[in-house]
Amino acid sequence: MFGAIVAWIWRKWKVSSFDLYGYAVAAGFIAGEGLGGVVGxxxxxxxxxxxxxxxxxACPAGYC
Known part of the structure; x- marks a missing residue:
């Protein structure tokens, strides 16, 4: 949800840079999450x- 809101605001604010970089940034986040899973x-x-x-x-009642 957060990513969708950021993309929506970015597209409304700066259409030219979103068209140029939007999909590359999204693909980078997806690849980064995949690499984080491999490291984990x-x-x-x-x-x-x-x-x-x-x-x-920061765990509730000391249990996570």
Whole structure:
């Protein structure tokens, strides 16, 4: 939802730059999320992920 709102505002505000960069930026975010998932999987397999070495800071009632 947030990305859709940002894209809508960007397109209304600066049509020329949105037409030029909008789809490239969106594709970059999608690729970045995919790479983040791969890194997360590697950390999970290596046994150093957040659920093993992380903390419960900012978790409700200390449980996440």
């Amino acid at each position: 999987a590697v950390l999970q397999i290596a046994g150093v992920s957040g659920d093993v070495l992380g903390t419960t800071v």
